[in-house]
Amino acid sequence: MGKKVGMEVSIAAAEAAALCDVDVVAAYPITPQTHIVEHLSELVANGHLDAEFVPVESEHSAMSVCCGSAAAGARTITSTAAQGLALMAEIVFIASAMRLPMVMLVANRALSAPLSIWNDHSDAMMVRDCGWIQVFCENGQDVYDHVFHGFRVGEDPRVLLPVMINLDGFILTHVIEPMEFWTKEMAKSYLPPFKPVYRLHPDKVVSMGAFGMPEIYAEQKMAHDVALRNSRPVIDEAWDELARLTGRRYSAVEHYKTDGAETLILAMGSLCETASLAVDQMRDGGKKVGLVKLRLWRPFPFAEIRQALAGAKDVVVLDRSVSTGGGSAPVTSEIRAVMYHEPSRPKIHCMIAGLGGRDVTPDDVSNMVDMALAGTGAEYYIYGVRG
Amino acid sequence: MKRHFRDIVPFDQDSADRAIEEGHGLHPLDEYLKPGRIPHIWCPGCGLGVVLTTYIEAIRRKGIPVDKCVVVSGIGCTGRVAGYLDMDTYHTTHGRAIPFATGLALVRPDLHVTVFSGDGDLFAIGGNHLIHGARRNINLNVICVNNFNYGMTGGQAGPTTPVDARTSTTPMGNAEPGFNLPHLAHASGAVYVARWTTFHPRQLVHSITETFDKKGFTFIEVIAPCPTGYGRPNKLGSGLEEMRYYKEMSEVRNGADPSKAEIRLKGKILCGTFINVERPDFLETYNNLVIAKAQGRDKGKAA
Ligand code: SF4
Secondary structure (H helix, E strand, O other): OOEEEEEEEEHHHHHHHHHHOEEEEEEEEOOOOHHHHHHHHHHHHHHOOOOOEOOOOOOOHHHHHHHHHOOOOOOOOEOOHHHHHHHHHHHHHHHHHHHOOOOEEEHHHHOOOOOOOOOOOOHHOOOOOOOOEEOOOOOHHHHHHHHHHHHHHHHHOOOOOEEEEEOOOOOOOOOOOEEEEEOOOHHHHOOOOOOOOOEEEEEOOOOOOOOOOOOOOHHHHHHHHHHHHHHHHHHHHHHHHHHHOOOOOOOEEEOOOOOOOEEEEEEOOHHHHHHHHHHHHHHOOOOOOEEEEEEEEEEOOOHHHHHHHOOOOOEEEEEEOOOOOOOHHHHHHHHHHHHOOOOOOOEEEEEEOHHHHOOOHHHHHHHHHHHHHHOOOOOEEEOOOOO | OOOOOOOOOOOHHHHHHHHHHHHHHOOOHHHHEOOOOOOOOOOOOOOOHHHHHHHHHHHHHHOOOOHEEEEEOOOOOOHHHHEEEEEEEEEEEOOOOHHHHHHHHOOOOOOOOEEEEEEHHHHHHHHHHHHHHHOOOOEEEEEHHHHHHHOOOOOEOOOOOOOOOOOOOOOOOOOOOOOOHHHHHHHHHOOEEEEEEEOOOOHHHHHHHHHHHOOOOOOEEOOEEEEEHHHHHOOOOHOOOOOOHHHEEEEEOOOOHHHHHOOOOOOOOEEEEEEOOOOOOOOHHHHHHHHEEEEEEHHHHOO
């Protein structure tokens, strides 16, 4: 395939959005997302991208603008992080329930307090149940490709849902990575023009966002849930097409050296690359360890996870956020629940690491595996806490 | 891989006091600053240091004990003030300094509550709170440092960015007009409205001391250089050159009509104390009207 060129991941994500020919960008500045939006504003101002750039006065307004523009049938993108996502949360739930397709890049960052601009997954987990399609990216190429994928899936008339692309703040947003870029033709052939099914149009009057009385509310919730679950074949189809076009294959759950592994590490986002180095080290040391990468967070890939974890003795889940006062951390809870009814199920350990930008090195990952196997004696363990 | 963490040191008032006594007092205002938090993170040439100094100078001159002062700030470069002052301070989430300060001022009317924040924090994401705080005439002193952009996140266009100004999100010039802050504060009901630049530290100190005596919602806008975010794309030069610009282009007219105080890119800056009026503050009206009525009714019942 094409030549690899080095580019900052945020800039590349904005370039991808421009190749998708977005119509509306609405965003509010927040670290570490800013480079994405800044570059988009530059492309608009330079006349390279024919779009409306709306520098709104808060994230709440950003998502509101996005809902309006998506409802009017425009291809829409925004980006935020942590406190910004928290502030827009009200409208985030509305966007999906009103079936408004758009793409949002979330530059994952820890939630305040204490105030932190650094990376973890607490922001994404806060809106876990918002009804968007949610993917976690491992590297820059992944982010770049998923912008195209996101629009294609979200706008598909069989789906009509917003798509959230999670990329780790700083660890991905601010690094320069070698990437293969798409051409305009590739983007055109992959992504058909947006033909909204439900839209605001003066000739065909509809009301959006109206009251759902008790006799219809539950039906709407179920319809939304069914729609999100049914988006799965379209997501896979779009990944297949992406593989045909670029040679890069993505799937909901990916494996790394899992053959014959007794212990599996399960991770999401950029931590997967770190964990794969740890797996290499541990394999060299004769340990039967493999890595399962969870890319698709919603709709949750039940079958693939069951299949991936079935043969293992132990699974060490690396969580990047805390469910304070809960049973374990969000990803572990999900995995434990999914495996509960299986006839043979592995022991599932919960290791919480990398909170608020604390580095996680390959050595840390092997340490966590060793500690989990030795038994921490707790439902979950926050790794590396200092006294 | 080797990692170096800073030690977690529990806060120890004795050694903090000792540090101040023994040679930590390298700067005359050190006793107002949290030991160990300086050097600050502000860029060379930034105007924020000047504004912080004038605030400290004002409380010093008025002789207000620090435990009668509270500073509440929002998010942004100006928001850092709360972290540097060695007094009771609160660093709120983005835009929410005024609601927090409102709660504080109502429960503790004996305190001098100062809201220290930037133009983006107070007038974009928190704009609603500002106008309602002024309308209710809550007993708050607001110091708004206006540098015409979102400095901390990398110089994006904000609610005060003038038309045609370049920022990282308006590389070809801004198409939206910015707010005229004194006019907005006045129209919303503030009882004291002033504007100074960082070239006017004396006047600023005087203004801040005046607001300590005022009951109700006071508003001071301080125009400050942000050479990193706003100065560079608009070719305003270094922080010093921007001060020169303030010197040449600012015109002091106390009592001027705030509606005439609009600022254009590289244009004239009207400064001065524009508004200084009396109006019962929220607590006064509440006590005289609502509480008095309620008590009167209770008395009537008892009789
Ligand atoms: S970015 Fe601007 S406002 Fe912030 S510290 Fe630097 S000069 Fe000051």
